[in-house]
Amino acid sequence: MKNNFFKISSLLFLVLIFISCDKDFNSLDSEVIGDNHFDLEKEEVSVIAYTKATGPVQANNLPLNALGIYNNPKFGQTKAHFVTQVELGAENPSFGYDPVIDSVYLYVPYFSSLQSTETSGERIYELDSIYGNPETGKFKLSVVENGYYLRDYDPTNNLQSAQRYYSDDKNLIDPFKGTELLNNSSNVDQNNEFYFSKKELYIYKTDGAGLFVDNSGVVLSDQNDVTLRVIKERKTPGIWLDLKNSFFQQKIIDATASGNLFNNNIFKNYFRGLLFEVEEISAGQGALAILDFSKAELKILYKASAEPTVDNPNPIRTRREFSLKMGYNSSSTLRNNSINLLEYNYTSDYQTGLDNSNEVTGDEKLYIKGGNGSVVFLDLFSASELQTLRDNVANNNWLINDARLTFYIEKDEMAAVDKDEEPQRIYIFDATNNKVIVDYSYDSSSSFNPKNNKVVFGGIIQRETDEPKKGIKYTVRLTEHIKSVLKVDDNGDYQDNIKIGVSVTESINLVSTAAVKNTILANGSEINYIPLASILNPLGTVLYGSHDNVPVDKKLKLEIFFTKPN
Known part of the structure; x- marks a missing residue:
C-alpha cells in the first residue's frame, strides 16, 4: 500500500497540496x-546539528487535518481527534410545514485515485494520505456535539489578533463535549469498528420513505438484495456516517422559531459544532487519514409540505434536503474554526x-x-x-x-x-x-x-x-x-x-x-x-x-x- 500524506500564503499553494500525494x-x-564536479575543488565545512x-x-484552522490512530514503530503512537464549527448552508432557513427528518448523513472524501473499472461497473480506487493499514486498522470513532465555543479572536490581546489553539488543547474541549453519540448507526463500520474503506460509495434510488425501488419506481420486494438496487449516485471512497435523526430534528429543524438559525454568527454560538474522537480497539491497531473537512457533505433529508389552507387542507409532503458546512477553507467564504487535537505516546x-x-x-x-x-x-x-x-x-x-x-x-x-x-x-x-x-x-x-x-x-x-x-x-x-x-x-x-x-x-x-x-x-x-x-x-x-x-x-x-x- 502506498501512503502519502496551519495560515496559507495563497490559494495556489492550497490547490497544489490537494491535487497531489506523497506516493508520486x-x-x-x-x-x-549530481556528484560530478571534475574541475572544482571541494571544501567540507563543519556543521553542528541537533x-x-x-x-x-x-x-x-489547518488546510488539512488528521483523523485516526497511527502507530509508528520508531516514533510511537499518534491519536488525532478533530473538532469543528458547523455553518448553515442558508441562513434563516424555512423548512416548510411540519418538517420531519428522514435521515442525516456526513460524507468526507478521502484523497484517492481511480485505478480501474470492473466489468460489473465497480470502480477500483487506491487511497492516498492514509498511514497504517486502512483495511485492518480499525478503531472506535465517536461523533458528539462540541460545547466549547471556538473563538475567532484572542480576548487576551483585546481581540486584536486571531485566536490560536494548539495540538494539546483537548483539555479545553472535553469538559464541554456532549454525551449523546451522533454516529449511532447499527453498522459498526461507522462507529465501534470504523476503518478507512477504499470501496466506492453508492447512493441508491428510494421511494422517499427509505425503501429501495427499481428503475420504474416500484418498491423492491427484497429490500436486502443489493444486486436489485438502482444506483442513483456514486461517490469516491470516503467517511460515510449516518447521524442521529432525533438530535438534528431538535437542534436544527425545530429551532427555527427560537431565532438561533437567523444567521451564522448566532448559529455558531447556539450549535458549537462537532467533535470527532478516536479510541483504540486493541493495542497497536489503527490507521490515520489526512482529510479536507471543508469538502465534507453534511446533509439533512426531511419531508415537509406547504402550510395547509382552506382550499388545500392536505398539501402533498415532499422530500427536501438542507446542507450544513464544516471545516476551514481560507480560499472561500467558509471560515468554520477547527482544531486538530493530537495525543502522542512516544517510544x-x-x-x-x-x-x-x-x-x-x-x-x-x-x-x-x-x-x-x-x-x-x-x-x-x-x-x-x-x-x-x-x-x-x-x-x-x-x-x-x-x-x-x-x-x-x-x-x-x-x-x-x-x-x-x-x-x-x-x-x-x-x-x-x-x-x-x-x-x-x-x-x-x-x-x-x-x-x-x-x-x-x-x-x-x-x-x-x-x-x-x-x-x-x-x-x-x-x-x-x-x-x-x-x-x-x-x-x-x-x-x-x-x-x-x-x-x-x-x-x-x-x-x-x-x-x-x-x-x-x-x-x-x-x-x-x-x-x-x-x-x-x-x-x-x-x-x-x-x-x-x-x-x-x-x-x-x-x-x-x-x-x-x-
Whole structure:
C-alpha cells in the first residue's frame, strides 16, 4: 500500500497540496544534484546539528487535518481527534410545514485515485494520505456535539489578533463535549469498528420513505438484495456516517422559531459544532487519514409540505434536503474554526533521542518528525573557518559554484519502518528570520506533480534501486545562501550566518509557518515558529548527525565546490 500524506500564503499553494500525494515522489534530485564536479575543488565545512522537540504546535484552522490512530514503530503512537464549527448552508432557513427528518448523513472524501473499472461497473480506487493499514486498522470513532465555543479572536490581546489553539488543547474541549453519540448507526463500520474503506460509495434510488425501488419506481420486494438496487449516485471512497435523526430534528429543524438559525454568527454560538474522537480497539491497531473537512457533505433529508389552507387542507409532503458546512477553507467564504487535537505516546528510543540532544557537540542521530514532533537545527561554520573562507573569496578570487547538505538515513534505526512511511521530502528553512532560504526562491523548476517542484533546491528522498527500496539520503542545495554568507553584497556587507532549520514537509509549495506553544531554545536562539507543512505531516525519520562518533561516510556535511584560480 502506498501512503502519502496551519495560515496559507495563497490559494495556489492550497490547490497544489490537494491535487497531489506523497506516493508520486521519486528521486529526481539524485539526477539533478549530481556528484560530478571534475574541475572544482571541494571544501567540507563543519556543521553542528541537533534535534529539538517542538512541543505543542498551533493546530487550528489547518488546510488539512488528521483523523485516526497511527502507530509508528520508531516514533510511537499518534491519536488525532478533530473538532469543528458547523455553518448553515442558508441562513434563516424555512423548512416548510411540519418538517420531519428522514435521515442525516456526513460524507468526507478521502484523497484517492481511480485505478480501474470492473466489468460489473465497480470502480477500483487506491487511497492516498492514509498511514497504517486502512483495511485492518480499525478503531472506535465517536461523533458528539462540541460545547466549547471556538473563538475567532484572542480576548487576551483585546481581540486584536486571531485566536490560536494548539495540538494539546483537548483539555479545553472535553469538559464541554456532549454525551449523546451522533454516529449511532447499527453498522459498526461507522462507529465501534470504523476503518478507512477504499470501496466506492453508492447512493441508491428510494421511494422517499427509505425503501429501495427499481428503475420504474416500484418498491423492491427484497429490500436486502443489493444486486436489485438502482444506483442513483456514486461517490469516491470516503467517511460515510449516518447521524442521529432525533438530535438534528431538535437542534436544527425545530429551532427555527427560537431565532438561533437567523444567521451564522448566532448559529455558531447556539450549535458549537462537532467533535470527532478516536479510541483504540486493541493495542497497536489503527490507521490515520489526512482529510479536507471543508469538502465534507453534511446533509439533512426531511419531508415537509406547504402550510395547509382552506382550499388545500392536505398539501402533498415532499422530500427536501438542507446542507450544513464544516471545516476551514481560507480560499472561500467558509471560515468554520477547527482544531486538530493530537495525543502522542512516544517510544522510549525517540524520547531518549530528544532528551540526549546536544547543541554544543552536535548529535549522533537526528530525529525529524512532523506534527507535534521535532525539528533539527544547524549551525554552519566555526568562527575561524567562516573568516578564512570569506578571506579566500575576497582576496584569492575563489568562485562558489555549488553548495549542498547531504543527510544520510540511519537505516538500522529506520529498519522497522515501512518504506512508504518514510518522509518523501525534507525542507530546509531560515529559522532565524522565519522564512525560506534564498535557494528556495531562486529555484523555479516545476513538475507534473507539484510536490516535485523545486527539484534543484532538493530534499527529495533518494532510494535504493533494489527492493525494498528503502531511503538512502536527502540532499539539499544551498549555493545561493552560501554565496550571500561568504561574499559581500553591493553595500559591502555580509549576510548574517543564520540558523538553519530542517523539518519534514507535506508540500514543498507550502512555505507558511505556524506557532509553537512554547518557545524552542536552540543554542542561543529563540524559535517561535516552524513550517506549517511539517505540522501537516505525521511521518518521521532518523538521520546521521554531525557528532565525531558518526562514521565519516555518513556524517552530515556541508560541501562547497569552488573554482580556485591558479
